[in-house]
Amino acid sequence: xIAFAVELRLARFDLxxxxxxxxGVTAIMGPSGSGKTSLLEVLAGLRRGAxxxxxxxxxVVLDTERGVRLPPERRRVGxxxxxxxxxxxxxxxxxxxxxxxxxxxxxxxxxxxLELAPLLERYPLxxxxxxxxxxxxxxxxxxxxxxxxxxxxxxxxxxxxxxxxLPYLLRIRDEWRVPALYVTHNVGEAVAxxxxxxxxxxxxxxxxxxxxDLLAMPVLAEAAAAGIENLLQGRVxxxxxxxxxxxxxxxGGAEVAIPLARERLVGTPVVLAVRAEDVLVTTGAIAGLSAxxxxxxRVLSLERTGPDVTLRCATDGGTPPWLVRLTPxxxxxxxxHPGATVSLAVKSHSVRVV
Amino acid sequence: MLAAGDVEMVVFTVxxxxxxxxLNLVPGTAAALFxxxxxxxxxxxxxxxxxxPLVLPPTAVGILLLRALARRGLLGTLLGDLGIEIVxxxxxxxxxxxxxxxxxxxxxxxxxFEEVDPRLVGIARTLGCGPARAFFRVxxxxxxxxxxAGSVLAFSRALGEFGATVMVAGNIPGRTxxxxxxxxxxxxxxxxxxxxxxxxVTVVLAFVALWSAELVSRRRSGRTTA
Amino acid sequence: xxxxxAGIRAIALALALLLPGRAVAEEVVIFAAASLTDALREIGxxxxxxxRNHLIFNFGASNDLARQIRAGAPADIFFSADLAQMEGLERxxxxxxxxxxxxxxxxxxxxxxxxxxxxxxxxxxxxxxxxLALASPEAVPxxxxxxxxxxxxGLWDDIRAKVVPTLDVRATxxxxxxxxxxxxxxxxxxxxxxxxxxxxxxxxxxxxxxxxYPLAPLAASKRGEAARAVVRYLIGREAIAVYDRFGFLVIxxx
Numbered sequence: 001x002i003a004f005a006v007e008l009r010l011a012r013f014d015l016x017x018x019x020x021x022x023x024g025v026t027a028i029m030g031p032s033g034s035g036k037t038s039l040l041e042v043l044a045g046l047r048r049g050a051x052x053x054x055x056x057x058x059x060v061v062l063d064t065e066r067g068v069r070l071p072p073e074r075r076r077v078g079x080x081x082x083x084x085x086x087x088x089x090x091x092x093x094x095x096x097x098x099x100x101x102x103x104x105x106x107x108x109x110x111x112x113x114l115e116l117a118p119l120l121e122r123y124p125l126x127x128x129x130x131x132x133x134x135x136x137x138x139x140x141x142x143x144x145x146x147x148x149x150x151x152x153x154x155x156x157x158x159x160x161x162x163x164x165x166l167p168y169l170l171r172i173r174d175e176w177r178v179p180a181l182y183v184t185h186n187v188g189e190a191v192a193x194x195x196x197x198x199x200x201x202x203x204x205x206x207x208x209x210x211x212x213d214l215l216a217m218p219v220l221a222e223a224a225a226a227g228i229e230n231l232l233q234g235r236v237x238x239x240x241x242x243x244x245x246x247x248x249x250x251x252g253g254a255e256v257a258i259p260l261a262r263e264r265l266v267g268t269p270v271v272l273a274v275r276a277e278d279v280l281v282t283t284g285a286i287a288g289l290s291a292x293x294x295x296x297x298r299v300l301s302l303e304r305t306g307p308d309v310t311l312r313c314a315t316d317g318g319t320p321p322w323l324v325r326l327t328p329x330x331x332x333x334x335x336x337h338p339g340a341t342v343s344l345a346v347k348s349h350s351v352r353v354v
Numbered sequence: 355m356l357a358a359g360d361v362e363m364v365v366f367t368v369x370x371x372x373x374x375x376x377l378n379l380v381p382g383t384a385a386a387l388f389x390x391x392x393x394x395x396x397x398x399x400x401x402x403x404x405x406x407p408l409v410l411p412p413t414a415v416g417i418l419l420l421r422a423l424a425r426r427g428l429l430g431t432l433l434g435d436l437g438i439e440i441v442x443x444x445x446x447x448x449x450x451x452x453x454x455x456x457x458x459x460x461x462x463x464x465x466x467f468e469e470v471d472p473r474l475v476g477i478a479r480t481l482g483c484g485p486a487r488a489f490f491r492v493x494x495x496x497x498x499x500x501x502x503a504g505s506v507l508a509f510s511r512a513l514g515e516f517g518a519t520v521m522v523a524g525n526i527p528g529r530t531x532x533x534x535x536x537x538x539x540x541x542x543x544x545x546x547x548x549x550x551x552x553x554x555v556t557v558v559l560a561f562v563a564l565w566s567a568e569l570v571s572r573r574r575s576g577r578t579t580a
Numbered sequence: 581x582x583x584x585x586a587g588i589r590a591i592a593l594a595l596a597l598l599l600p601g602r603a604v605a606e607e608v609v610i611f612a613a614a615s616l617t618d619a620l621r622e623i624g625x626x627x628x629x630x631x632r633n634h635l636i637f638n639f640g641a642s643n644d645l646a647r648q649i650r651a652g653a654p655a656d657i658f659f660s661a662d663l664a665q666m667e668g669l670e671r672x673x674x675x676x677x678x679x680x681x682x683x684x685x686x687x688x689x690x691x692x693x694x695x696x697x698x699x700x701x702x703x704x705x706x707x708x709x710x711x712l713a714l715a716s717p718e719a720v721p722x723x724x725x726x727x728x729x730x731x732x733x734g735l736w737d738d739i740r741a742k743v744v745p746t747l748d749v750r751a752t753x754x755x756x757x758x759x760x761x762x763x764x765x766x767x768x769x770x771x772x773x774x775x776x777x778x779x780x781x782x783x784x785x786x787x788x789x790x791x792x793y794p795l796a797p798l799a800a801s802k803r804g805e806a807a808r809a810v811v812r813y814l815i816g817r818e819a820i821a822v823y824d825r826f827g828f829l830v831i832x833x834x
């Protein structure tokens with residue numbers, strides 16, 4: 001849990017932000033230059049001029065009125081900046097160990113989560129952008145933080161790389177369970193990772209709510225127009241050579257068919273992505289459909305997102321709700337409403353392995 | 355080749371230069387760190403004072419030191435009461451070389467510190483390092499090459515110091531005569547052959563100093579240079 | 581008719597410019613021992629009042645001046661504080677033996693700062709001193725004379741550890757004036773000039789080394805005529821009176 005009410009003089013305006021955030025991942029979004037990075041730096045204790053009050057996990061780390069100002073090294077905050085900021089004179093291993101205070105178990109665990117074993121003896125100079133970010137993430141985790149501050153960790157990477165790191169972030173969220181603030185411009189990331197979105201504009205908190213609720217806001221809708229993906233986690237269950245498909249069992253139990261991917265060994269975990277635009281909805285019975293993936297579902301909500309409508313549909317027990325994007329005409333034609341029973345159909349070719 | 359007393363004189367010169375550089379290391383690094391980080395009032399004035407020996411003619415610095423240290427001078431009377439004599443002794447040679455070479459060390463070290471990305475220090479802080487630990491684990495390892503370069507520069511300057519030394523320590527053979535003073539002296543009394551032999555020694559010393567610094571620097575590079 | 585007058589005038593002017601000697605003002609450069617500074621400056625003023633020529637002085641330790649001359653410095657006249665430096669130049673052909681004149685002599689004095697409480701009345705009292713300033717005893721005439729003197733009385737080995745060598749005799753004077761040295765050996769003529777030192781004792785003439793100041797024009801001088809004229813003035817009646825007043829001993833012609 002983190003609560004803050006802070007003020008900081010910036011170049012063009014003053015940062016005046018206030019919020020209470022219960023655990024989990026909070027995406028911090030907003031136009032460029034609205035103070036997102038500055039807010040993270042204030043929480044980390046790296047901005048000397050900040051005034052106000054900050055409490056992390058119940059401990060007051062900043063209280064200007066009472067003269068409390070914990071220095072960064074006492075706040076137990078893991079900070080991952082945009083460019084990783086690895087210490088160039090240390091190997092990847094020593095970078096990860098830097099803040100670990102000798103806790104071998106944590107270090108090994110972080111290395112395993114981020115799959116750094118082959119990189120450990122290399123120096124930052126010889127690492128790629130994605131590899132550097134993974135080392136930076138492991139380093140933050142290994143220091144046993146109470147709060148993770150991630151400043152657009154995927155922004156400096158190209159699209160392909162971004163998708164390769166995303167699974168690691170999911171792993172961190174699900175397995176490590178450290179509360180995190182995650183600055184991003186990318187709506188897809190926010191939707192995939194965050195429990196809530198905090199919208200910052202000109203230094204002030206404009207809104208705080210569930211990602212999908214905020215999708216309706218113009219500033220996010222434009223970003224959302226670029227496309228939202230459903231991220232599904234599961235394990236490879238079998239390969240069907242003759243049929244040309246590989247079957248994946250999702251965490252919730254449902255089964256999805258993807259184009260044959262022999263190199264993915266049976267039993268290995270995978271993350272699948274399906275674009276919201278690629279999901280078909282039908283209200284009637286399914287017969288003679290080429291799509292290999294048909295999932296029964298129930299409509300949870302409908303939201304206008306720009307010119308389209310985004311549906312949230314619940315499928316089986318454990319999988320997160322699917323996002324489906326339809327034209328208003330389609331919604332009207334099918335008479336879709338919250339609570340409606342539908343089937344979602346997805347071609348195996350529309351399922352991408354991340 | 356070298357006259358009898360000259361070997362001792364060369365050893366004396368090198369000892370003084372090494373000792374002076376070593377004694378300057380901590381205060382010089384501290385001053386460099388201060389100049390690199392401090393942004394408050396008075397910084398310009400402090401910067402100027404610390405750079406003076408670099409800009410003033412060595413003889414000017416020599417005279418100022420002499421007036422301060424001579425028996426009737428500012429510090430001279432205080433030191434005299436304590437029974438400490440500096441003028442015309444090896445201590446004056448040490449002092450003159452330290453004063454003249456100090457700004458060179460500070461300048462190089464300061465540049466080295468300024469080139470360390472402050473964000474790296476910030477990251478180290480969030481990872482649990484207090485200011486001192488962050489300095490030793492991040493700033494210093496990234497800046498040591500610049501500090502080394504500054505030390506070599508200061509050492510070479512100390513080896514060649516003449517103007518201030520001759521004023522405050524005199525050119526007393528066997529007691530305060532250093533390599534550059536001896537070269538001058540031999541030239542004055544018409545023994546250019548001896549002077550040139552000493553010039554040869556100077557070249558060798560400078561070569562050794564620069565080369566060993568280059569070796570140390572290169573042995574640990576290739577990993578952090580971008 | 582007018583054209584012819586102009587022509588004659590032109591030729592006269594040309595001839596006047598081309599003729600050497602008194603028609604043109606010369607700059608004569610004199611390298612002289614530091615101890616001669618005050619006396620020669622005064623003599624120089626007197627000379628310039630009588631001649632179109634202009635004198636440029638370079639005062640310093642005679643060994644240093646000789647070194648500069650050897651290196652090619654454009655001196656016209658050398659007035660040294662000892663014979664060794666002059667004879668060195670003679671051996672190298674820079675001075676003609678026949679041109680040299682031995683003009684002056686001097687005496688040594690031991691000086692202390694004017695406020696000094698040290699009781700020094702003779703050379704052995706100098707053993708109590710911490711720092712004794714001398715012009716560098718290896719080559720500067722004043723220092724060489726002092727060393728010769730101490731050697732002659734068997735004191736040099738004990739006193740040499742206290743010596744602070746200076747660049748020339750005026751630097752010795754300054755060191756004692758400033759209190760950096762407890763005592764110093766300078767020429768009697770120097771001691772007389774400063775109010776900030778007092779003479780502890782004079783070295784009697786029969787106990788001190790023979791001091792000779794030789795004077796000569798330089799063979800390579802490009803202003804030979806003017807140089808000789810200046811040398812003649814430097815040993816003339818007016819000059820002798822000045823040397824005498826400053827306390828030098830005139831030995832010319834003896």
